[in-house]
Structures are given as structure tokens and as C-alpha cells.
Amino acid sequence: MIFNHNDKGQPLPLSGIRIVDLTWIVAGPQTTRIFADLGAEVIKVEYKESPDYIRGAPPFADGISGINRSGFFNNLNRNKSSLSLNVMHPDGMDVLKNLISVSDILIENFSSKVLERWGLNYEEQVKIKPDIIYLSLSGFGHSGSKQDYTTWGPTAQALSGLTYMSGFPDEYPSGWGYSFLDHTAGYYGAIALLLALHHRNNMGEGQSIDISQVETGMALTGTYLLDYLMNGRKYKRPGNPPGNRARFDIVAPHNIYRCSGEDRWISVVVSNDDEWGKFCKVINRIDLQKNNLFITNELRITNQDVLDKELEESLKHWDAVELMHLLQKEGVSAGVVQNARDRVTSDSQLKERNYFQKIEHPEIGTYEFDGFPAKFSGIGHRMDRSSPLLGQDSKSIISDLLGYKQEDLDRMESEEVF
């Protein structure tokens, strides 16, 4: 086995794995982004008449829209190739099948019936490539009475229980301010494919995997599901969701407080009496430490309303970043509520670990990308290719990889197969 290497000379662990990537929007591309970063050859199949929806989604470079100009798309689809293909044309379907025959994985996140309509369900794929690994990511999965229902991230969050679990009690849920479950479903997709590859290494066989985005969200509510199944206690009860306070009132203070400046906030968690003393000292409120209302964790929980009022009053004069460092140096868990600007420009931890890396894109220029969130001793990830221009690799894939002749290529081009 020969591995490709990144620019630091580290082997890319998923070298040699080829993926037919029929996914779009966020969840599926999240799965294949991980594979592409770690060295797999991800061939993103789109058609120029119906490209990935995210190609049309803001933000755009320089604020100018265009099929190759979305920053969101660029971020999600780096290190991948693009094959434009009209699978409704018989020649297009022929190309797709030939591509499957030389690939390890086929992944899609269409509604549950689409691939079947194309005549490409798992049984058909196996006829083309006996050890293919097929992953489907859909809203409700490929079985069960709601299999035809469709979800996007926010829908799946609402249905799984996650939206409800966020916010102040007696208010609308504040939910998730973006499609968190698109990332999460994407992570389960990656985990599942890696497991299937390990099994193929051992047993020589592929398999089919069915992931429901709603169920990936439900898996994150397992403790609360057990509380209901075992104790009959519902999450939906007075006092829930707990705002920013500790669930089950384990510790106090445990909250987010406003600091000085526009929209500056800090999260603080004080988990025992020792930390409480240190916290009071750092914020120059020894009086609170001596106050009988707050002398034990239990009392701080009981008197949380008064305590939070006192802290709101004190912390609003602090610079959030300065306070975080002072508290952390004393061993108190505290963190600035960082927005994207903070993370890109002033987070010294991310900077020190080279989390953001730059890649040049042929049409829009050089931009920063968030890297892979783990470091390995003997392997690495790559950040060397921006997202592909729509269809940029069509010809080379069809002729070099799949061996079509020039005359086939010319015919397909004239019939707009790619």
C-alpha cells in the first residue's frame, strides 16, 4: 500500500479510497469532507443544470454571487473533485455505473426513494461492484412509516428533541441557530463508513448503511430518553430547559454573563467551594465569598437568583477575554462566548495549533479554512486544494480514470452528458 503525503510529508491515511459522492447541501458533504481531508479521492457528482444547492448559498467571495463563488461551498468541499454528469441521459448513467465499478464507497443524502428510481439500489450496486460500501443519509431513514418524510437540519433538530432542549423555561425554545445536526449526521456517516472499511479489510465484503438524521439527533438525547423510559419523567416539565444554568442544579454559578463592550459575554462554571473562593478573589468580590447566602454549593444553588444578579452587576465591567484568562489561571472553568471573528482573529489557542490554514481557489483567491480537529503522531491531513469548480474534473475522470475514448467524450460533450 502506497500512501499519498501532505505538504508536511505525513502520510494521508485514507489514500487509495475512492468515493462516488452524490451528496449535496451540508450533511453528506460533511462526511466526505472528512474523507477528502484525510486523503480519500472524493468525486463529487453534480450536474451543471442542478448543481449543489450550497453553490448558490451565501456568503460569496467579494459579495458577488456565482456558481464557483460561495464561501460556504468552498469550506465544505475542499480537497474534492467535481464530475458534472447528467444521469438522466443513458450515457451519463453508463459513466456513473463505470465509476461505481472502480470505487470503494457510494454515498448519497437524497430523499429515501431517489436512488431506487435511478435503478441503483444497493442490490444493483453490488452487481456492479461486489464489495461496494453504500451509505445513505436521509431524514427518517429507508424504512418505517415516515420514510418518505423529508428533513433539513432545523426540521430534524425540531423532531429529535434538540430544539426543545435549548432556551429559557416558559419561553419559546431558542433551539440551534444553525443546522448543527447536519454536522452531526455527517459525523455518523463518517464513523459508519470507517467501520465498514475496517470490516471490509477483515472480511472482504462491503455493506449497506442506512442513517436517519433525526435518529442521529435522538442518539444525543439518550439520557433523557432513559429518564422517561425508566423513571417515567418527561423532559417537558417546569424548569426545563434550564437556560444556561446547570441541568439538574448540580453546581452554581453556572451561567453566561454580559461583559463590557458590544455583545461580549463570558461563561463561568464554578464547581466547588475552593473554586468559589478563587473566583470571588479574581473578580474582587471577597464579600460574596463571605456572604452566608453563598457559602456552600448547595446554598449557591438555592440562592441562584440573587447570586446571578450580583454577578451580572460585577462582571459587566470586565473585559471578557481578560477575565477568562485570570479565572483559568486559577483553575476556574471560564470561556468567552466567541463569535466567528474571535475564533479567526484572536483565539490564541487555535492560532498556536495552526487550526486555520489557507488555500488558494482559482477563481476567488486565497481564504482561510478550519482544519481537522485532531493531531496524529504518524499521519496527517491535507489542506492543499480548494473546492472544485463545477465540472472541472469531468473530462479527466471520464477519459483517464474510466478509459472512454475521445470520440465518446466528444459525443457526450455535444449531448451535454457532462
Place this chain on the structure above:
Amino acid sequence: MINQTYALNDVVVLDLTDEKGVYTGKLLADMGATVIRIEPLSGNKTRLIGPFFMDNVTEESSLYDWYHNTSKKSITLDISTEKGIEILKELCVKADILLESFDNDYLEKMGLTYQEISKRNSKLIWTAITGFGKTGPYSNYKTTDLVALSLGGPVASCGYDHLPGNPPMCPDGWAGYYTGSHYATISTLVALLYRDMTNEGQYIDVSIHEAISSSTEAALPMYIYQNAVPLRQTGRHHSINPTPPAIYKCKDGGMIHVFGTPPQDLKRWAMLLEWIQESQDASELLTPKYEEMVTIRNREPDLMFTLFSYIGHLINSLDTEYVFNRAQSIGLPWGLIRSPEDNVADNHFWERGFFVDISRENEDTPLYFPGAPYIFNKTPWRIHAPTPQLGQDNNEIYKHMLNFTDSDIEKLKTNKII
């Protein structure tokens, strides 16, 4: 070739994680790995996280612990002693994967380092899960789920634009630690695949902060490409420009999350308008300028807010289930907002096997557990055993893995090493 029914039958994992990484071991164990929790004699502190079965606070009754440790084994070992560390080293020699989430290089300070142990077991994969990673200025900072989600970005995107000051909100439910565990699992499996090919082990440094920071959707691109920080909005996507409310109350008190609206084709648009017209006069929406919301994706705020006020009226006048089913029947990806336990009543998830009975064969009463995050057709996800009691597998593991005799084990017990 190895003969295996489950994807990770051939893998032995030592799990020393606390709540930061405990889910990682579960993901591996439910896919067939032999995962051995190594706990202090007093038990892992996750055993003290509520809620508790029948509200009975003991080290064996935490439902949090039950959920996150299915399919694992448990042994006790006091690794704060020299003898304990020696035994841990012996276990590392026999294992494939070590998972740990200690702060401040605890294992290294106790004398167990990757550099040393990899000389005795070059195939070992050691996955360290920490708040901020093993290097950098925050490497010794203390994380919590609240602080992790604050520094990583999600909290800045979640909140309440309809409340004064737009307070940022942290979603309940350990989402930060789950995200760290998802990346820890992905990274560990990637290292396992690399080992399949090379026989080489790996040291992996997983940063929860980076894992979360890579899970904030368009927030980073919005800043990187447009120098903009999106505004958080109640229960819906963060946005550079305000968008209409997405959550609406129904007649029966339930709530619907509206998404994917207006739809992208005129057929569904017509069906939506027809539905709205059933509850109110909406002739205003039948004009060409509203049709352009579909045909040319015109998202002019006035049009959007007006359309959503009609949709709000419609939803207010109907019951939740009806709205959900009808919206889905015309291809609108709206979701109803469920509390986690609401999903227990939805047959769909039982039909798919999300809930499983893990009672033993001789037990009459079923014991239902959540939840399969994926369905594999060849190597099934399965809860192989309920969460182990503290130290229940001491005899089996110490005898079989390390060839200890009964008297060895007695002596270790007497000396409070195990």
C-alpha cells in the same frame, strides 16, 4: 482473515475517559469492540451524574452512566499508585486502543507515556481527548460543556433576538462533549484503518474546542468571506439580515418549526397557497412578485415577513400533528417541535429498531434502551450488554488478559490496587 459478526470484534479498547470522552467508547463497544472501562476503586465520576434510576443516588444507578457505557466491561484499578500504573502498562501491551481524557498530562506524569509504551506495543492507538488539545496556551485550561460550546462558537449563534439584549444560549444536553467524542471516534477509526495497512499504531491529540469550532456551519465562512458576524435569532438560523420567526404555536399548544419555505418549485408553492387560503384570505400572495420568491429565489424581507405572517395564522388555527403531516404531504420540510420523550410514542422509530429491548432471556419485563444511530446490513449495531457494575469484570480481565492467579487478585484487592 478474521471471522467476525460485528465490525469491531477484533479490537480491544481500554477506556479511561470521563464525561468528556465517555461516548467514544460506547460508539466502539456497540459495534462489537471489547471496551474495558478502567475505573478508580470509588468508580468513574460519570457514575455520579444524574438523573438516577428511581432517583436513588448510588454509583450503580446513574442513567447518564447507563446510557454512555452500554456494551462495556468494567474493572477497577488505582492508577494513582505505582503498582496500578504498572498493571495499566501491562494492559496497554495487550490492547489495541487506549482512550483517555485526563487533564494536565496526568498519565504521563504518572509514568505512562506513548513514547515508552509504543516500544512495547507499536500497534497501540492512544487517543487523548482534552478540552483544548495537548499543546498551546490553553492546553491546561479547564473545560466544561458550557465553556466548550461558548469558546467554540455555537453559543454566539443561539439565542433570543425577541428578548432585550439578545441573550446567547447554550443548548442543553452535552452537545459539546458529544462533538468532541464524534471526532475522537472518527480519528481513532482512521488510525485503525491505517494500522490495518501498516501495523503501525498512533498517538492522537483530539481538541474538543477544535471539534466544536468545526461544527458551526456558515458562521466561519460568513466572517472569512464577508467580514460579517451573523445575528442570533430565536429558534432559527443565525443570519446577517433578520429573517421572519420560524417557530409557531398550534391550536393544541404544540409548536411547528417552518423551514424550506417558500419551496423551490411552483407546484409545491401552489399547494402551500391553496392551504393558506383555507384559513384566510391570502389573495395578496397570488401576485407575481410573490411568485418570484420561487422562480428567482427573491428573498426580499418585506415579502418574506408577509408570507410568514400568513403561515403563522394558518398554523395557529390548526393542531400540531395535522400541520406536520399535511406540510410533509406537500413536500414542505416542516418539523414539529418534540421533547425527547415524544419520540417514544412515534412508531416509526420502533419499526426501525431505534429502541431495543436489552433484557436478559430469562427476564419477563422488557428493558427498553435507545438508540441505534445507524443501521448496517452486515455488521449490526447492538447493545451487547447493559452498563457494567463497578469492577464486575475484574476476575475475567485480570485472569485472561494478564494471567493473574486468584491469589494475585486477592492480594491486589487487599492492597486496594483493584
